Amino acid sequence: MGSLPRTLELFYDVLSPYSWLGFEVLCRYQHIWNVKLQLRPSLLGGIMKDSGNLPPQIPRKLQYLRSDLQLLRQHFQVPMQFPKDFSEIVRKGSVSAMRFVTATNMERPEMLTNVSRELWMRAWSRAAEKAGMSAEDARALLEKISTPQVKNQLRETTEAACKYGAFGLPIVVAHIDGKTHMLFGSDHMELLAHLLGEKWMGPAPPALNARL
Amino acid sequence: MGSLPRTLELFYDVLSPYSWLGFEVLCRYQHIWNVKLQLRPSLLGGIMKDSGNLPPQIPRKLQYLRSDLQLLRQHFQVPMQFPKDFSEIVRKGSVSAMRFVTATNMERPEMLTNVSRELWMRAWSRAAEKAGMSAEDARALLEKISTPQVKNQLRETTEAACKYGAFGLPIVVAHIDGKTHMLFGSDHMELLAHLLGEKWMGPAPPALNARL
Numbered sequence: 001m002g003s004l005p006r007t008l009e010l011f012y013d014v015l016s017p018y019s020w021l022g023f024e025v026l027c028r029y030q031h032i033w034n035v036k037l038q039l040r041p042s043l044l045g046g047i048m049k050d051s052g053n054l055p056p057q058i059p060r061k062l063q064y065l066r067s068d069l070q071l072l073r074q075h076f077q078v079p080m081q082f083p084k085d086f087s088e089i090v091r092k093g094s095v096s097a098m099r100f101v102t103a104t105n106m107e108r109p110e111m112l113t114n115v116s117r118e119l120w121m122r123a124w125s126r127a128a129e130k131a132g133m134s135a136e137d138a139r140a141l142l143e144k145i146s147t148p149q150v151k152n153q154l155r156e157t158t159e160a161a162c163k164y165g166a167f168g169l170p171i172v173v174a175h176i177d178g179k180t181h182m183l184f185g186s187d188h189m190e191l192l193a194h195l196l197g198e199k200w201m202g203p204a205p206p207a208l209n210a211r212l
Numbered sequence: 213m214g215s216l217p218r219t220l221e222l223f224y225d226v227l228s229p230y231s232w233l234g235f236e237v238l239c240r241y242q243h244i245w246n247v248k249l250q251l252r253p254s255l256l257g258g259i260m261k262d263s264g265n266l267p268p269q270i271p272r273k274l275q276y277l278r279s280d281l282q283l284l285r286q287h288f289q290v291p292m293q294f295p296k297d298f299s300e301i302v303r304k305g306s307v308s309a310m311r312f313v314t315a316t317n318m319e320r321p322e323m324l325t326n327v328s329r330e331l332w333m334r335a336w337s338r339a340a341e342k343a344g345m346s347a348e349d350a351r352a353l354l355e356k357i358s359t360p361q362v363k364n365q366l367r368e369t370t371e372a373a374c375k376y377g378a379f380g381l382p383i384v385v386a387h388i389d390g391k392t393h394m395l396f397g398s399d400h401m402e403l404l405a406h407l408l409g410e411k412w413m414g415p416a417p418p419a420l421n422a423r424l
Contacts, residue, residue, distance in 0.1 A: 051273075058263055058379060060264075060379040064377060064379070064394070067393075167276070182276070191284065
Protein backbone atom coordinates (compact mmCIF):
# COMPACT_ATOMS: atom_id res chain seq x y z
CA MET A 1 0.00 0.00 0.00
CA GLY A 2 0.97 3.63 -0.20
CA SER A 3 2.72 3.99 -3.54
CA LEU A 4 3.04 7.80 -3.32
CA PRO A 5 5.77 9.06 -1.00
CA ARG A 6 4.22 10.71 2.06
CA THR A 7 6.02 13.33 4.15
CA LEU A 8 6.37 13.09 7.92
CA GLU A 9 7.68 16.12 9.78
CA LEU A 10 9.10 15.27 13.21
CA PHE A 11 9.37 18.27 15.55
CA TYR A 12 11.67 17.47 18.47
CA ASP A 13 13.83 18.84 21.26
CA VAL A 14 16.80 16.98 22.77
CA LEU A 15 15.53 17.97 26.24
CA SER A 16 12.57 15.63 25.77
CA PRO A 17 13.12 11.87 26.31
CA TYR A 18 9.85 11.00 24.52
CA SER A 19 11.17 12.98 21.55
CA TRP A 20 14.15 10.64 21.53
CA LEU A 21 11.86 7.58 21.41
CA GLY A 22 9.83 9.06 18.54
CA PHE A 23 13.02 10.01 16.71
CA GLU A 24 14.50 6.51 16.90
CA VAL A 25 11.26 4.80 15.85
CA LEU A 26 10.89 7.05 12.80
CA CYS A 27 14.59 6.70 11.90
CA ARG A 28 14.01 2.92 11.87
CA TYR A 29 10.71 2.97 9.96
CA GLN A 30 11.71 5.52 7.31
CA HIS A 31 13.50 2.66 5.53
CA ILE A 32 10.54 0.28 5.88
CA TRP A 33 7.55 2.51 5.21
CA ASN A 34 7.25 4.48 2.01
CA VAL A 35 7.72 7.90 3.64
CA LYS A 36 9.97 10.94 3.51
CA LEU A 37 11.12 11.88 7.02
CA GLN A 38 11.83 15.56 7.64
CA LEU A 39 13.61 16.33 10.94
CA ARG A 40 12.48 19.64 12.46
CA PRO A 41 14.58 20.66 15.48
CA SER A 42 12.50 23.03 17.62
CA LEU A 43 12.31 24.48 21.12
CA LEU A 44 10.12 22.76 23.69
CA GLY A 45 10.24 25.75 26.03
CA GLY A 46 8.89 28.04 23.30
CA ILE A 47 5.99 25.69 22.56
CA MET A 48 5.05 25.28 26.23
CA LYS A 49 5.06 29.06 26.68
CA ASP A 50 3.10 29.79 23.51
CA SER A 51 0.40 27.20 24.27
CA GLY A 52 0.14 27.96 28.00
CA ASN A 53 1.13 24.39 28.86
CA LEU A 54 3.08 23.45 32.00
CA PRO A 55 5.83 20.87 32.51
CA PRO A 56 4.98 17.78 34.63
CA GLN A 57 5.57 19.45 37.97
CA ILE A 58 3.38 17.29 40.21
CA PRO A 59 5.41 14.66 42.10
CA ARG A 60 3.38 11.66 40.92
CA LYS A 61 3.87 12.55 37.25
CA LEU A 62 7.63 12.88 37.74
CA GLN A 63 7.71 9.56 39.57
CA TYR A 64 5.73 7.94 36.75
CA LEU A 65 8.00 9.50 34.10
CA ARG A 66 10.98 7.88 35.77
CA SER A 67 9.52 4.34 35.88
CA ASP A 68 7.85 4.70 32.47
CA LEU A 69 11.17 5.54 30.80
CA GLN A 70 12.78 2.59 32.57
CA LEU A 71 10.21 0.22 30.99
CA LEU A 72 10.17 1.91 27.57
CA ARG A 73 13.98 1.74 27.41
CA GLN A 74 13.79 -2.05 26.97
CA HIS A 75 10.72 -2.07 24.76
CA PHE A 76 12.06 0.62 22.38
CA GLN A 77 15.69 -0.52 22.67
CA VAL A 78 16.94 3.01 23.30
CA PRO A 79 19.68 3.22 25.98
CA MET A 80 18.14 5.98 28.12
CA GLN A 81 18.80 6.51 31.80
CA PHE A 82 16.97 9.03 33.93
CA PRO A 83 19.56 11.70 34.77
CA LYS A 84 20.31 12.51 38.39
CA ASP A 85 20.30 16.24 37.71
CA PHE A 86 16.97 16.23 35.83
CA SER A 87 15.54 19.37 37.46
CA GLU A 88 18.83 21.18 36.77
CA ILE A 89 18.66 20.12 33.10
CA VAL A 90 15.07 21.39 32.82
CA ARG A 91 15.95 24.65 34.58
CA LYS A 92 18.83 25.34 32.18
CA GLY A 93 16.63 24.63 29.17
CA SER A 94 17.78 23.67 25.69
CA VAL A 95 18.18 26.94 23.75
CA SER A 96 21.93 26.52 23.17
CA ALA A 97 21.65 22.82 22.38
CA MET A 98 18.80 23.33 19.92
CA ARG A 99 20.59 26.27 18.26
CA PHE A 100 23.55 23.93 17.80
CA VAL A 101 21.25 21.31 16.24
CA THR A 102 19.72 24.02 14.04
CA ALA A 103 23.17 25.21 12.92
CA THR A 104 24.05 21.59 12.10
CA ASN A 105 20.87 21.28 10.04
CA MET A 106 21.75 24.47 8.11
CA GLU A 107 25.49 23.88 7.62
CA ARG A 108 26.01 20.10 7.82
CA PRO A 109 22.58 18.50 7.26
CA GLU A 110 24.13 15.06 6.71
CA MET A 111 25.25 15.14 10.38
CA LEU A 112 21.82 16.09 11.79
CA THR A 113 20.72 12.60 12.84
CA ASN A 114 23.97 11.73 14.61
CA VAL A 115 24.33 15.11 16.31
CA SER A 116 20.75 14.95 17.63
CA ARG A 117 21.25 11.43 18.94
CA GLU A 118 24.56 12.39 20.56
CA LEU A 119 22.89 15.23 22.47
CA TRP A 120 20.16 12.91 23.80
CA MET A 121 22.88 10.42 24.72
CA ARG A 122 24.72 13.10 26.67
CA ALA A 123 21.65 14.07 28.73
CA TRP A 124 19.82 10.74 28.92
CA SER A 125 22.46 8.03 28.83
CA ARG A 126 25.67 7.43 30.74
CA ALA A 127 27.16 5.59 27.80
CA ALA A 128 27.63 8.71 25.69
CA GLU A 129 29.20 8.15 22.29
CA LYS A 130 30.65 10.50 19.76
CA ALA A 131 28.60 11.68 16.82
CA GLY A 132 31.54 11.32 14.49
CA MET A 133 32.09 15.06 14.01
CA SER A 134 35.58 16.50 14.10
CA ALA A 135 36.49 18.96 16.87
CA GLU A 136 37.09 21.56 14.20
CA ASP A 137 33.63 21.12 12.66
CA ALA A 138 32.00 21.26 16.09
CA ARG A 139 33.85 24.51 16.90
CA ALA A 140 32.75 26.06 13.61
CA LEU A 141 29.11 25.18 14.32
CA LEU A 142 29.33 26.42 17.90
CA GLU A 143 30.38 29.79 16.50
CA LYS A 144 27.23 29.85 14.38
CA ILE A 145 24.74 29.37 17.19
CA SER A 146 24.58 33.01 18.15
CA THR A 147 24.06 34.25 14.58
CA PRO A 148 20.66 35.77 13.67
CA GLN A 149 20.26 33.14 10.92
CA VAL A 150 20.40 30.25 13.35
CA LYS A 151 18.33 32.00 16.02
CA ASN A 152 15.65 32.85 13.46
CA GLN A 153 15.60 29.38 11.97
CA LEU A 154 14.99 27.78 15.39
CA ARG A 155 12.30 30.36 16.17
CA GLU A 156 10.58 29.74 12.81
CA THR A 157 10.54 25.98 13.27
CA THR A 158 9.13 26.35 16.78
CA GLU A 159 6.43 28.69 15.45
CA ALA A 160 5.60 26.17 12.74
CA ALA A 161 5.02 23.50 15.41
CA CYS A 162 2.75 25.91 17.30
CA LYS A 163 0.77 26.60 14.12
CA TYR A 164 0.18 22.87 13.76
CA GLY A 165 -1.34 22.96 17.26
CA ALA A 166 1.60 21.69 19.35
CA PHE A 167 1.51 22.06 23.13
CA GLY A 168 4.50 19.77 23.73
CA LEU A 169 7.02 17.59 21.88
CA PRO A 170 7.49 15.33 20.04
CA ILE A 171 4.83 15.90 17.41
CA VAL A 172 4.65 14.19 14.04
CA VAL A 173 2.91 16.10 11.28
CA ALA A 174 1.87 13.58 8.65
CA HIS A 175 1.00 14.77 5.17
CA ILE A 176 -1.06 11.99 3.58
CA ASP A 177 -3.31 12.23 0.51
CA GLY A 178 -3.68 15.99 0.85
CA LYS A 179 -4.59 15.74 4.53
CA THR A 180 -2.50 16.88 7.47
CA HIS A 181 -2.56 15.00 10.78
CA MET A 182 -0.76 16.22 13.90
CA LEU A 183 0.08 13.40 16.30
CA PHE A 184 1.47 14.11 19.78
CA GLY A 185 3.81 11.81 21.68
CA SER A 186 6.03 8.83 20.98
CA ASP A 187 3.12 6.45 21.64
CA HIS A 188 1.10 7.39 18.55
CA MET A 189 3.35 5.59 16.05
CA GLU A 190 0.97 2.65 15.66
CA LEU A 191 -1.84 5.08 14.81
CA LEU A 192 0.55 6.70 12.31
CA ALA A 193 1.10 3.32 10.65
CA HIS A 194 -2.68 2.89 10.50
CA LEU A 195 -3.09 6.29 8.81
CA LEU A 196 -0.33 5.48 6.33
CA GLY A 197 -1.79 2.04 5.58
CA GLU A 198 1.57 0.56 6.54
CA LYS A 199 2.35 -2.34 8.85
CA TRP A 200 3.26 -1.69 12.48
CA MET A 201 5.84 -4.15 13.79
CA GLY A 202 6.44 -2.65 17.23
CA PRO A 203 8.92 0.08 18.18
CA ALA A 204 11.93 -2.05 17.22
CA PRO A 205 10.96 -3.71 13.92
CA PRO A 206 12.59 -7.15 13.41
CA ALA A 207 14.77 -6.23 10.45
CA LEU A 208 15.29 -3.42 8.01
CA ASN A 209 15.54 -5.94 5.18
CA ALA A 210 11.80 -6.75 5.40
CA ARG A 211 11.41 -4.58 2.30
CA LEU A 212 14.72 -5.21 0.60
CA MET B 213 4.81 -17.82 27.09
CA GLY B 214 3.27 -16.86 30.40
CA SER B 215 1.80 -20.08 31.77
CA LEU B 216 0.86 -18.57 35.16
CA PRO B 217 -2.27 -16.41 35.16
CA ARG B 218 -1.33 -12.78 35.73
CA THR B 219 -3.70 -10.20 37.17
CA LEU B 220 -4.42 -6.87 35.49
CA GLU B 221 -6.38 -4.27 37.45
CA LEU B 222 -8.01 -1.65 35.23
CA PHE B 223 -8.98 1.53 37.08
CA TYR B 224 -11.43 3.56 35.01
CA ASP B 225 -14.08 6.29 34.98
CA VAL B 226 -16.87 6.54 32.39
CA LEU B 227 -16.15 10.29 32.15
CA SER B 228 -12.83 9.48 30.47
CA PRO B 229 -12.84 8.55 26.75
CA TYR B 230 -9.31 7.12 26.97
CA SER B 231 -10.58 4.88 29.78
CA TRP B 232 -13.13 3.55 27.30
CA LEU B 233 -10.40 2.70 24.77
CA GLY B 234 -8.34 0.92 27.44
CA PHE B 235 -11.42 -0.93 28.66
CA GLU B 236 -12.35 -2.25 25.20
CA VAL B 237 -8.79 -3.31 24.38
CA LEU B 238 -8.45 -5.25 27.64
CA CYS B 239 -11.92 -6.79 27.26
CA ARG B 240 -10.77 -8.08 23.86
CA TYR B 241 -7.33 -9.29 24.96
CA GLN B 242 -8.42 -10.99 28.20
CA HIS B 243 -9.54 -13.93 26.06
CA ILE B 244 -6.33 -13.98 24.03
CA TRP B 245 -3.65 -13.34 26.65
CA ASN B 246 -3.31 -15.53 29.69
CA VAL B 247 -4.49 -12.89 32.19
CA LYS B 248 -7.16 -12.27 34.80
CA LEU B 249 -8.81 -8.89 34.23
CA GLN B 250 -10.14 -7.10 37.30
CA LEU B 251 -12.34 -4.08 36.58
CA ARG B 252 -11.92 -1.32 39.17
CA PRO B 253 -14.47 1.52 38.75
CA SER B 254 -13.02 4.65 40.35
CA LEU B 255 -13.45 8.41 40.38
CA LEU B 256 -11.30 10.53 38.06
CA GLY B 257 -12.14 13.74 39.94
CA GLY B 258 -10.89 12.24 43.20
CA ILE B 259 -7.60 11.18 41.61
CA MET B 260 -7.01 14.56 39.98
CA LYS B 261 -7.65 16.32 43.27
CA ASP B 262 -5.51 13.97 45.36
CA SER B 263 -2.54 14.16 42.96
CA GLY B 264 -2.80 17.90 42.29
CA ASN B 265 -3.29 17.29 38.57
CA LEU B 266 -5.39 19.52 36.31
CA PRO B 267 -7.75 18.63 33.44
CA PRO B 268 -6.65 19.63 29.91
CA GLN B 269 -7.85 23.22 30.13
CA ILE B 270 -5.61 24.83 27.55
CA PRO B 271 -7.39 25.31 24.20
CA ARG B 272 -4.79 23.49 22.09
CA LYS B 273 -5.02 20.35 24.24
CA LEU B 274 -8.81 20.31 23.96
CA GLN B 275 -8.57 20.79 20.20
CA TYR B 276 -6.08 17.93 19.99
CA LEU B 277 -8.26 15.70 22.19
CA ARG B 278 -11.11 16.19 19.75
CA SER B 279 -9.14 15.24 16.61
CA ASP B 280 -7.20 12.49 18.40
CA LEU B 281 -10.41 10.73 19.44
CA GLN B 282 -11.71 11.04 15.90
CA LEU B 283 -8.65 9.16 14.58
CA LEU B 284 -8.51 6.62 17.42
CA ARG B 285 -12.19 5.83 16.91
CA GLN B 286 -11.39 4.08 13.62
CA HIS B 287 -8.13 2.52 14.76
CA PHE B 288 -9.62 1.08 17.98
CA GLN B 289 -13.01 0.36 16.44
CA VAL B 290 -14.87 2.00 19.31
CA PRO B 291 -17.88 4.12 18.21
CA MET B 292 -17.03 7.31 20.11
CA GLN B 293 -18.16 10.79 19.15
CA PHE B 294 -16.98 13.93 20.86
CA PRO B 295 -20.03 15.26 22.73
CA LYS B 296 -21.30 18.76 22.03
CA ASP B 297 -21.81 19.47 25.72
CA PHE B 298 -18.32 18.27 26.77
CA SER B 299 -17.60 21.12 29.19
CA GLU B 300 -21.03 20.61 30.79
CA ILE B 301 -20.28 16.88 31.20
CA VAL B 302 -16.93 17.65 32.85
CA ARG B 303 -18.51 20.29 35.11
CA LYS B 304 -21.17 17.88 36.35
CA GLY B 305 -18.58 15.20 37.07
CA SER B 306 -19.17 11.47 37.35
CA VAL B 307 -19.86 10.80 41.05
CA SER B 308 -23.42 9.52 40.49
CA ALA B 309 -22.49 7.51 37.39
CA MET B 310 -19.51 5.88 39.09
CA ARG B 311 -21.54 5.13 42.24
CA PHE B 312 -24.03 3.39 39.94
CA VAL B 313 -21.19 1.38 38.36
CA THR B 314 -19.88 0.56 41.85
CA ALA B 315 -23.33 -0.59 43.00
CA THR B 316 -23.54 -2.77 39.88
CA ASN B 317 -20.14 -4.28 40.70
CA MET B 318 -21.29 -5.04 44.27
CA GLU B 319 -24.81 -6.31 43.52
CA ARG B 320 -24.78 -7.54 39.91
CA PRO B 321 -21.09 -8.11 39.01
CA GLU B 322 -22.03 -10.09 35.89
CA MET B 323 -23.52 -6.85 34.46
CA LEU B 324 -20.46 -4.68 35.17
CA THR B 325 -18.95 -4.78 31.68
CA ASN B 326 -22.20 -3.98 29.88
CA VAL B 327 -23.26 -1.26 32.30
CA SER B 328 -19.87 0.46 32.04
CA ARG B 329 -19.95 0.31 28.25
CA GLU B 330 -23.53 1.64 28.19
CA LEU B 331 -22.54 4.68 30.26
CA TRP B 332 -19.66 5.49 27.90
CA MET B 333 -22.03 5.01 24.98
CA ARG B 334 -24.46 7.49 26.52
CA ALA B 335 -21.82 10.21 26.96
CA TRP B 336 -19.51 9.48 24.02
CA SER B 337 -21.67 8.02 21.27
CA ARG B 338 -24.91 9.05 19.64
CA ALA B 339 -25.80 5.47 18.89
CA ALA B 340 -26.52 4.56 22.51
CA GLU B 341 -27.59 0.98 23.10
CA LYS B 342 -29.10 -0.74 26.07
CA ALA B 343 -26.96 -2.71 28.50
CA GLY B 344 -29.55 -5.45 28.74
CA MET B 345 -30.59 -4.64 32.30
CA SER B 346 -34.29 -4.57 33.23
CA ALA B 347 -35.86 -1.28 34.35
CA GLU B 348 -36.57 -2.90 37.70
CA ASP B 349 -32.94 -3.93 38.22
CA ALA B 350 -31.75 -0.48 37.23
CA ARG B 351 -34.15 1.14 39.71
CA ALA B 352 -32.96 -1.13 42.51
CA LEU B 353 -29.32 -0.25 41.81
CA LEU B 354 -30.10 3.46 41.58
CA GLU B 355 -31.50 3.24 45.10
CA LYS B 356 -28.19 1.79 46.29
CA ILE B 357 -25.97 4.59 45.04
CA SER B 358 -26.49 6.81 48.07
CA THR B 359 -25.79 4.05 50.60
CA PRO B 360 -22.60 4.29 52.69
CA GLN B 361 -21.50 0.88 51.37
CA VAL B 362 -21.45 2.06 47.76
CA LYS B 363 -19.96 5.47 48.59
CA ASN B 364 -17.20 3.84 50.63
CA GLN B 365 -16.44 1.24 47.98
CA LEU B 366 -15.97 3.90 45.30
CA ARG B 367 -13.82 5.95 47.68
CA GLU B 368 -11.67 2.92 48.54
CA THR B 369 -11.10 2.00 44.90
CA THR B 370 -10.16 5.60 44.09
CA GLU B 371 -7.71 5.64 47.02
CA ALA B 372 -6.22 2.36 45.81
CA ALA B 373 -5.55 3.97 42.41
CA CYS B 374 -3.88 6.92 44.16
CA LYS B 375 -1.69 4.56 46.21
CA TYR B 376 -0.50 2.98 42.96
CA GLY B 377 0.59 6.48 41.88
CA ALA B 378 -2.32 7.48 39.63
CA PHE B 379 -2.70 11.11 38.54
CA GLY B 380 -5.34 10.37 35.90
CA LEU B 381 -7.27 7.50 34.31
CA PRO B 382 -7.17 4.90 32.90
CA ILE B 383 -4.35 3.12 34.68
CA VAL B 384 -3.56 -0.55 34.40
CA VAL B 385 -1.85 -2.15 37.38
CA ALA B 386 -0.16 -5.31 36.15
CA HIS B 387 0.90 -7.95 38.65
CA ILE B 388 3.51 -10.08 36.90
CA ASP B 389 6.00 -12.46 38.51
CA GLY B 390 5.75 -10.76 41.89
CA LYS B 391 6.30 -7.32 40.37
CA THR B 392 3.74 -4.53 40.10
CA HIS B 393 3.73 -2.15 37.13
CA MET B 394 1.44 0.88 36.89
CA LEU B 395 0.80 1.96 33.30
CA PHE B 396 -1.04 5.19 32.50
CA GLY B 397 -3.17 5.75 29.43
CA SER B 398 -4.83 3.69 26.72
CA ASP B 399 -1.67 3.89 24.60
CA HIS B 400 0.49 1.71 26.83
CA MET B 401 -1.15 -1.59 25.87
CA GLU B 402 1.68 -2.62 23.56
CA LEU B 403 4.15 -2.09 26.40
CA LEU B 404 1.81 -4.18 28.59
CA ALA B 405 1.98 -7.03 26.03
CA HIS B 406 5.77 -6.72 26.08
CA LEU B 407 5.83 -7.00 29.91
CA LEU B 408 3.50 -10.00 29.80
CA GLY B 409 5.55 -11.69 27.08
CA GLU B 410 2.38 -11.87 24.99
CA LYS B 411 1.82 -10.90 21.38
CA TRP B 412 0.43 -7.47 20.51
CA MET B 413 -1.84 -7.54 17.47
CA GLY B 414 -3.05 -3.93 17.50
CA PRO B 415 -6.00 -2.48 19.40
CA ALA B 416 -8.52 -4.60 17.49
CA PRO B 417 -6.96 -8.09 17.29
CA PRO B 418 -7.97 -10.02 14.15
CA ALA B 419 -9.96 -12.75 15.87
CA LEU B 420 -10.62 -14.11 19.31
CA ASN B 421 -10.25 -17.64 17.96
CA ALA B 422 -6.48 -17.18 17.54
CA ARG B 423 -6.16 -19.16 20.77
CA LEU B 424 -9.16 -21.43 20.49
